[in-house]
Amino acid sequence: MTGKALWQNLKILAECDHNILSLEKQKREAQKIFTTDQELIQKLAISIEEKKNRFRQEQKNVDLQELQAHDLKIKEEAKRTQLANVGSQKEYQAVRKELDRVSRDRDEQEDALLKAWHQLETAQKSYELEEKNSVGRTADLTEDIQAKAAAVQTLEQQLVELHAKRETLVQTIPPEWLVRYDRMKHNVPDPIVPVIRSSCSSCFYAVLHQDLYKLKKSDILPCRSCYRFLYYDQEEEKDVAKAAY
Numbered sequence: 001m002t003g004k005a006l007w008q009n010l011k012i013l014a015e016c017d018h019n020i021l022s023l024e025k026q027k028r029e030a031q032k033i034f035t036t037d038q039e040l041i042q043k044l045a046i047s048i049e050e051k052k053n054r055f056r057q058e059q060k061n062v063d064l065q066e067l068q069a070h071d072l073k074i075k076e077e078a079k080r081t082q083l084a085n086v087g088s089q090k091e092y093q094a095v096r097k098e099l100d101r102v103s104r105d106r107d108e109q110e111d112a113l114l115k116a117w118h119q120l121e122t123a124q125k126s127y128e129l130e131e132k133n134s135v136g137r138t139a140d141l142t143e144d145i146q147a148k149a150a151a152v153q154t155l156e157q158q159l160v161e162l163h164a165k166r167e168t169l170v171q172t173i174p175p176e177w178l179v180r181y182d183r184m185k186h187n188v189p190d191p192i193v194p195v196i197r198s199s200c201s202s203c204f205y206a207v208l209h210q211d212l213y214k215l216k217k218s219d220i221l222p223c224r225s226c227y228r229f230l231y232y233d234q235e236e237e238k239d240v241a242k243a244a245y
């Protein structure tokens with residue numbers, strides 16, 4: 001393998017690894033949102049269920065209070081009838097007292113019933129509102145989950161392709177260079193950089209004259225300052241110069 005083919009392949013390998021990292025990051029992010037969306041849907045369902053149960057409890061409470069109010073009403077009517085049929089003043093006083101007590105209880109029961117009705121109404125509104133809001137929210141979340149699942153699938157496919165490309169590429173690079181590349185890759189995100197204007201384009205350390213000579217002969221050398229692999233590409237240097245103006 002000539003020097004030029006070597007640095008070109010190392011450069012492609014670095015791009016490939018960079019893309020793999022980027023796709024893996026995107027995949028993790030999509031999976032995270034996917035999980036969060038699922039949790040939100042579950043929370044919404046639990047919240048609706050809680051409000052529904054509350055509504056049912058309030059309904060039961062109203063039924064109970066109505067029953068008690070009805071019982072007291074009957075009791076009161078019975079006392080009135082009894083009062084109309086008393087035989088003595090003494091008995092009248094006693095029944096009258098009982099009637100007053102039942103009437104008081106009935107008044108209190110009416111208040112309790114009104115309160116129960118109010119609580120039922122509040123619980124019903126809260127349940128209906130939650131249910132109404134959750135329909136749209138759940139639909140949005142479900143749509144997002146499907147989009148994220150599709151995105152993850154696409155990313156996985158791209159990763160399979162990139163790994164295959166990498167596998168082929170790796171076979172073209174001498175093992176000693178791969179070892180050096182892997183070591184460098186763990187330290188910096190851009191292990192192979194061009195020489196631009198006679199300097200390392202990453203740390204801007206000036207390349208020695210004799211090194212530049214070797215690089216121009218398609219050699220690869222480590223930067224004496226940052227240890228990144230350096231190569232020289234006339235075209236790339238021209239492009240950078242053009243971009244600068």
Ligand SMILES: [Zn+2]
Binds near residue numbers: 203205225226227228
């Ligand atoms: Zn450098």
